[in-house]
Amino acid sequence: MDTLSDVLSLLKLQSYVSGGFDAAGDWAVRFGPFDGIKFHAVLRGRCWLSVDGEPEPLEVTEGECFLLARGKSFCIASNLAAEPVAFGTLVPQIRDGRIVTHKGGGEFLSVGGYxxxxxxxxxxxxxxxxxxxHIREEPGPSTLRWCIERMREELREPQPGGGIVAQQLATLVLVQALRLQFAGGRNEAVGWLYALADKRMRAVINAMHETPGAKWTLQTLAEQAAxxxxxxxxxxKELVGLSPMDYLTRWRMNLAAARLTHSRDSIAEIGLALGYDSEKSFSAAFKRIMKCAPRQYGRRQTNGG
Known part of the structure; x- marks a missing residue:
């Protein structure tokens, strides 16, 4: 697998589509704090998005999406001057898979999820x-446009298996958003995601992810990048924000954390698979990155934190 697929698999990404939101006239809806990532795709009309702590509202038009990744409360509205109502008060107003509000809907339609x-x-x-x-229209053939159109059809004419289709479409939207993030010229951005735009760095990061237990050195990693x-x-370091060996260690420890949680492998087996010659050296690296010993981490996850 490639790096982005690796990360999303490690994070056990699950997508959920909560249904459509149909409105007309002047309206505003406020959503509270959340975990994970929220998304909305505008299927018809336009809206304003205001996020707590962000300086300017954002206009999102038909065929566009937005994703929110920091758990902040937010508001979507047809009119920034409208008094917002809490999203929870609208949930009882569900009709045909949509929350229909304000003059019976018709002017604005979105689909949301997380x-x-x-x-x-x-x-x-x-x-x-x-x-x-903010995910805008792409030039030429558009994955985003296709996903949004399919979401519109699933809302318009529900079919058996529609829940699975909606989840897969939402996942496609997220992956496309992440692709556009690292390919979109955010020159000031630092992190593994943005480093994937550089072909040489992508080759190195992919190699680390493909064989995390290899005896990598700075020299052998540099050879991967030619x-x-x-x-x-x-x-x-400029693109990722970490040295190559620091990034490798952190990725190994993320893999180790997942195996401690979801497998019955011993600490020694996990360390050996990730390139450590002894349980002692692996445990020291794990404690440095994860701030607790491997045995404590596994026990903490088993006991629910």
Whole structure:
């Protein structure tokens, strides 16, 4: 698998589509804090998005989406001057899979949902994302446009298996959003996601993910990038924000944390599979990154935190 697929698999990404929101006239709806990632796709009309702590509202029009990655309360509205109502008060007004409000709907239609991520490791993705991701129309053939159109059809004419279809479409929207993030010219952004836009760094990160237990050195990683060791180390740190060996160690520890939680492998077996010659050296690295010993981590997850 490639790096992005690896990370999403490790985080046990699950998508949930909560249904449509249909409105007309002047309206505003406020949503509270949340875990994971929220998304909305505008199927018809337009709305304003205001996120707590963000300086400017954002206009989102038909065929566009937005994703929220920091758990902040937010409001969507047809008119910024409208008095918002809490989303929870609208839930009883469900009709044909949509929450219909304000003059019976018809002018605005969106579909919303959220993505959950594995506890304890969600920051691997959330920390590299901005609070708000606005996904606009792409030039030429558009994956986003196709996904939104399919969502519209699923709402218009529900079919057997529609829940699974909606989840898969939502996952496609998220992946496309992440692709656009690292390919969209955010030159100031730092993190593994944005480093994937550089072909040489992508080759190195993919190699680390494919064989995390290999006896990697700075020299062998530089060879993957076809660069000198010094140039590679500087470029990797500039794009990722960590040295190559620090990134490798952190990725190994994320894998170790998942295995401690979801497998019956011993600490020694996990350490050996991830390139450590002894349980002692693996445990020391794990404690440095995860802030507790492997045995304590596994016990903590088993006991629910």
């Amino acid at each position: 993505f959950t991520l594995a506890d304890g490791q969600a920051d691997l993705l959330l920390n590299v994302l901005p609070a708000v991701i 660069m000198s060791r010094t140039s590679f180390a500087l470029r990797f």
